[in-house]
Amino acid sequence: MARRVIKDFPSPELPFAYSEPPRSGNDINGLGQSRFSRALQVFHGSGARQLEWGKLERFFALINPFRVYWLNLVNRWMLRRADGAIAKVQQPVPDPAEMADTIKQHAKALGAGAVGITALTEQALYQNHTPDYPTAVVILFPMDSEEMAYVTSDRAGAETMRAYMEITRTVIALAEHIRSLGWRARAYSEAADILHIPLAIQAGLGQLGKHGSLICKEFGSSMRIATVLTDLPLAHDSAEDIGVDDLCLGCRRCTIDCPVDAISDEKQIVRGIEKWYVDFDKCAPYFTHTVGCGICIEVCPWTIPGKGPELSEKLLTKRAVKAR
Amino acid sequence: MPSFEDDFYLENPSRWQAVKRDCRLLLRLSIYALHWLTRGVLVRRAYRRAQQTGKPLDIDHTIPD
Numbered sequence: 001m002a003r004r005v006i007k008d009f010p011s012p013e014l015p016f017a018y019s020e021p022p023r024s025g026n027d028i029n030g031l032g033q034s035r036f037s038r039a040l041q042v043f044h045g046s047g048a049r050q051l052e053w054g055k056l057e058r059f060f061a062l063i064n065p066f067r068v069y070w071l072n073l074v075n076r077w078m079l080r081r082a083d084g085a086i087a088k089v090q091q092p093v094p095d096p097a098e099m100a101d102t103i104k105q106h107a108k109a110l111g112a113g114a115v116g117i118t119a120l121t122e123q124a125l126y127q128n129h130t131p132d133y134p135t136a137v138v139i140l141f142p143m144d145s146e147e148m149a150y151v152t153s154d155r156a157g158a159e160t161m162r163a164y165m166e167i168t169r170t171v172i173a174l175a176e177h178i179r180s181l182g183w184r185a186r187a188y189s190e191a192a193d194i195l196h197i198p199l200a201i202q203a204g205l206g207q208l209g210k211h212g213s214l215i216c217k218e219f220g221s222s223m224r225i226a227t228v229l230t231d232l233p234l235a236h237d238s239a240e241d242i243g244v245d246d247l248c249l250g251c252r253r254c255t256i257d258c259p260v261d262a263i264s265d266e267k268q269i270v271r272g273i274e275k276w277y278v279d280f281d282k283c284a285p286y287f288t289h290t291v292g293c294g295i296c297i298e299v300c301p302w303t304i305p306g307k308g309p310e311l312s313e314k315l316l317t318k319r320a321v322k323a324r
Numbered sequence: 325m326p327s328f329e330d331d332f333y334l335e336n337p338s339r340w341q342a343v344k345r346d347c348r349l350l351l352r353l354s355i356y357a358l359h360w361l362t363r364g365v366l367v368r369r370a371y372r373r374a375q376q377t378g379k380p381l382d383i384d385h386t387i388p389d
Contacts, residue, residue, distance in 0.1 A: 066360065
């Protein structure tokens with residue numbers, strides 16, 4: 001059955017405002033900055049610093065329905081097991097490629113929708129935070145498309161938190177498994193300690209879409225991302241071009257449907273890298289008002305269930321034909 | 325300021341360290357839940373009023389530092 005997003009989105013007129021607006025989130029994010037630097041947390045934080053937009057984030061938490069808030073607390077409680085005991089005897093890894101396959105299969109058996117492995121790079125780290133691990137195992141977990149069709153309602157918010165809990169459970173179990181082999185491993189989910197999207201792109205799980213979220217072939221943008229950092233020797237995957245830019249350059253679905261016009265039709269320079277960027281100052285207040293929004297990811301053509309692989313193939317074929 | 329990770333992620337903890345960590349986290353999450361049930365009621369009430377009257381709620385005054 002074809003899924004339709006219920007387009008009954010709240011008005012962009014917001015019933016709240018700052019009397020003294022904080023420093024622009026776009027400025028903090030490094031929009032227009034030509035030199036590379038690590039990211040800074042702006043809205044969702046790890047608690048490591050007082051955030052400029054922290055008041056809005058606290059307001060967001062307090063206006064969340066209790067069901068969503070409760071799931072968030074349960075998720076935090078689960079994350080106490082993100083790290084833990086490491087087996088005293090370390091299993092040798094003569095073949096990192098074989099071990100990478102084993103870990104991927106194990107992650108999928110635990111519930112992961114897709115798995116990729118990459119090096120932990122500067123792009124995935126916030127300022128003043130350097131976890132000491134060489135490798136990232138990145139996991140995607142799809143959200144229920146029927147529930148997410150109700151974006152901007154509590155129903156979709158609850159589905160988002162449910163997906164976070166499932167992916168948290170998966171990465172915790174995967175990290176525990178790696179530690180049982182005698183190697184260090186730490187799970188990261190939801191809490192803003194590392195940037196999952198750059199890692200997922202490097203790990204070949206998808207590409208950045210015009211709406212600033214990851215697009216993968218299997219689930220479009222309707223998924224959550226979590227990561228296990230480890231020193232287990234694993235073969236790394238490479239980034240994969242699935243044709244996202246070919247579509248995003250011409251498609252205006254998210255641009256048109258975004259009630260606050262936060263999505264630009266052109267890539268921009270952000271901390272030294274040219275990429276798709278969503279206007280934070282427009283997006284964050286509406287995201288707060290709608291308890292998680294999600295319009296852009298749900299209206300994206302890639303998010304239509306089962307559409308991604310066919311779309312990718314068409315776009316790449318078209319590009320190849322043009323190039324001849 | 326320690327992050328959530330600095331506070332609650334423990335590599336190779338002893339049993340005692342793990343119990344202490346669990347108690348601290350439980351306390352922190354209980355405070356969050358209590359906050360949602362107390363301060364949150366006032367914030368949500370003010371927010372609903374703002375939606376009904378059309379007079380925007382002032383975030384700076386509603387949410388303390």
